[in-house]
Amino acid sequence: MNNRPLILITNDDSIHAPGLRKLIEIMRPIGDVAVIASEQIMSGMGHAVTTKSPLMPRLVKEEPGYKEYITNGTPADNVKLGKHALLERKPDLIVSGINHGSNAAINIIYSGTMAAALEGAIDGIPSIGFSLDDFSPKADFSHVDSFVDIITRKVLQEGLPEGVCLNVNIPKISDQPVKGIKTVRQAKARWVEEFEKRADPYGRTYYWMGGVFQNGDPRSDTDEKALSENYVAVVPVQVDFTALSMLDKIKF
Amino acid sequence: MNNRPLILITNDDSIHAPGLRKLIEIMRPIGDVAVIASEQIMSGMGHAVTTKSPLMPRLVKEEPGYKEYITNGTPADNVKLGKHALLERKPDLIVSGINHGSNAAINIIYSGTMAAALEGAIDGIPSIGFSLDDFSPKADFSHVDSFVDIITRKVLQEGLPEGVCLNVNIPKISDQPVKGIKTVRQAKARWVEEFEKRADPYGRTYYWMGGVFQNGDPRSDTDEKALSENYVAVVPVQVDFTALSMLDKIKF
Numbered sequence: 001m002n003n004r005p006l007i008l009i010t011n012d013d014s015i016h017a018p019g020l021r022k023l024i025e026i027m028r029p030i031g032d033v034a035v036i037a038s039e040q041i042m043s044g045m046g047h048a049v050t051t052k053s054p055l056m057p058r059l060v061k062e063e064p065g066y067k068e069y070i071t072n073g074t075p076a077d078n079v080k081l082g083k084h085a086l087l088e089r090k091p092d093l094i095v096s097g098i099n100h101g102s103n104a105a106i107n108i109i110y111s112g113t114m115a116a117a118l119e120g121a122i123d124g125i126p127s128i129g130f131s132l133d134d135f136s137p138k139a140d141f142s143h144v145d146s147f148v149d150i151i152t153r154k155v156l157q158e159g160l161p162e163g164v165c166l167n168v169n170i171p172k173i174s175d176q177p178v179k180g181i182k183t184v185r186q187a188k189a190r191w192v193e194e195f196e197k198r199a200d201p202y203g204r205t206y207y208w209m210g211g212v213f214q215n216g217d218p219r220s221d222t223d224e225k226a227l228s229e230n231y232v233a234v235v236p237v238q239v240d241f242t243a244l245s246m247l248d249k250i251k252f
Numbered sequence: 253m254n255n256r257p258l259i260l261i262t263n264d265d266s267i268h269a270p271g272l273r274k275l276i277e278i279m280r281p282i283g284d285v286a287v288i289a290s291e292q293i294m295s296g297m298g299h300a301v302t303t304k305s306p307l308m309p310r311l312v313k314e315e316p317g318y319k320e321y322i323t324n325g326t327p328a329d330n331v332k333l334g335k336h337a338l339l340e341r342k343p344d345l346i347v348s349g350i351n352h353g354s355n356a357a358i359n360i361i362y363s364g365t366m367a368a369a370l371e372g373a374i375d376g377i378p379s380i381g382f383s384l385d386d387f388s389p390k391a392d393f394s395h396v397d398s399f400v401d402i403i404t405r406k407v408l409q410e411g412l413p414e415g416v417c418l419n420v421n422i423p424k425i426s427d428q429p430v431k432g433i434k435t436v437r438q439a440k441a442r443w444v445e446e447f448e449k450r451a452d453p454y455g456r457t458y459y460w461m462g463g464v465f466q467n468g469d470p471r472s473d474t475d476e477k478a479l480s481e482n483y484v485a486v487v488p489v490q491v492d493f494t495a496l497s498m499l500d501k502i503k504f
Contacts, residue, residue: 041304043303044300044301044302044303044304045298045300046297046298046299046300046301046328046367047298047299047361047362048296048297048298048300048362049296049298049362049461050296050461051295051296051461052293052296054450054458054459054460055447055458055459055460055461056456056457056458056459057459076298076362077461080446080447080461081447081459083446084445084446084447085446085447085449085459106374106491108493109299109367109370109374109491109493110299110300110301110328115298115361118361122358122361122442123442150504151504154504160498161495161498162440163440164495164498166502167493180504181504182504183499183500183502183503183504184499185492185494185496185499186492186493186494188414188415188492190374190375193336194332194335194336194337195307195332195333195336195337197337198306204308205308205309206306206307206308207306207307207308207309207333207337208306208307209301209302209303209307209329209332221499234502234504235493235494236494236495236498236499236501236502237493237494237495238493238494238495238498239358239361240437240438240440241360241361241419241438241487241489241490242437242438242487242488242489242490243413243416243488243489243490244437246413246416246488246490247435247436247437247473247488248435249488250418250435250486250488251435252402252403252406252432252433252434252435252486
């Protein structure tokens with residue numbers, strides 16, 4: 001009998017991303033691993049799911065304690081496929097990432113990486129989204145191992161409440177060592193000046209989404225603040241959107 | 253000078269949806285209207301945004317106090333286009349829908365309709381997502397007018413805090429009149445048994461996402477409960493995902 005935990009790994013930067021390979025490398029000593037990741041880049045797909053066309057996962061690698069599937073789905077699709085179609089049993093843990101780029105503050109809402117973790121939380125599976133504060137496809141992940149390992153083992157051991165998962169953001173590598181791990185809240189920040197306007201060869205106007213990220217949140221206990229001080233930022237996040245403080249203020 | 257409020261309307265069922273036309277009909281007496289909606293159906297797109305390809309909105313209709321744009325974007329894209337590219341001033345209100353199908357409970361997380369409203373809330377624009385508890389493309393919207401009107405005028409008058417919008421779900425038409433409007437919380441419910449497995453003509457396995465919606469939330473103050481009792485369910489929802497109750501429980 002196999003007592004090793006079953007870990008489902010996905011991401012939104014595609015099956016080819018270095019961040020995914022790093023996460024697989026860290027998880028394999030911890031448990032049996034099933035990777036279910038998209039062929040295409042799914043950054044910015046949020047919690048999109050595929051209902052207009054079918055999903056066709058392909059098993060591309062199999063070793064003892066390891067399976068790797070490539071799919072045409074989104075990160076949320078991939079978790080659903082794992083939970084309900086491909087895995088022989090419910091995974092003990094879902095980890096997503098390591099994303100190339102921060103998913104701190106409002107970025108969580110656009111993030112396929114975090115959608116995968118939230119999708120796990122919906123079914124009460126302990127889930128973690130890991131992101132590195134470096135958008136480069138060639139980002140350096142060499143400093144992340146111990147932090148990812150510590151957080152993963154803690155969640156495996158202690159679990160998480162149903163409907164809650166972790167949004168973990170790791171500072172970009174620098175000449176200063178990361179100072180540690182802080183549990184913090186989502187900063188109130190947003191993107192401004194979001195479009196670049198161009199004309200095509202036929203004179204038609206089109207727009208590229210872009211923008212500048214602005215953090216105007218002065219609080220000391222946010223993910224943005226922790227990252228800026230070279231800490232790993234851990235935000236417990238939930239699938240319940242209710243603004244509880246407003247419940248008794250909106251009267252009909 | 254024009255003192256009428258500027259209302260941005262979008263949805264996720266495409267510019268051709270009867271639910272969108274109903275919303276436009278209700279909004280035009282209330283303010284100046286700009287419709288920015290997708291050519292394609294965007295149901296289940298969650299908070300996806302388009303960064304891999306450009307957006308090309310087309311102005312397809314213009315009358316005094318009314319503009320209609322068709323786009324190749326997602327609902328979140330359409331709100332961003334409105335806020336930052338197409339509209340001459342910041343809208344006073346964003347309304348999204350009326351969705352063909354409930355966005356109560358966990359459906360909010362997959363919903364393009366609600367992504368549009370949440371995108372408005374990020375920038376502090378009072379925003380409302382309206383949905384009818386009837387998935388049919390031919391859904392009957394004839395009983396919704398007064399409820400949509402009341403909720404809209406209340407939000408225009410009183411505003412909403414930055415980062416908060418409303419998720420409004422309206423019961424399907426029946427032989428009983430809707431009883432009224434209740435402010436409630438998001439029910440804890442989920443989809444189960446989510447895939448139908450098939451083989452293509454070449455023997456390859458593929459999957460259609462499906463499933464059964466299960467509400468196991470016994471609380472009396474949820475959106476599902478209100479809908480089941482024939483009330484319009486209004487849930488104030490927020491863009492802050494932080495699970496506050498867990499902040500002091502996850503220690504490193």
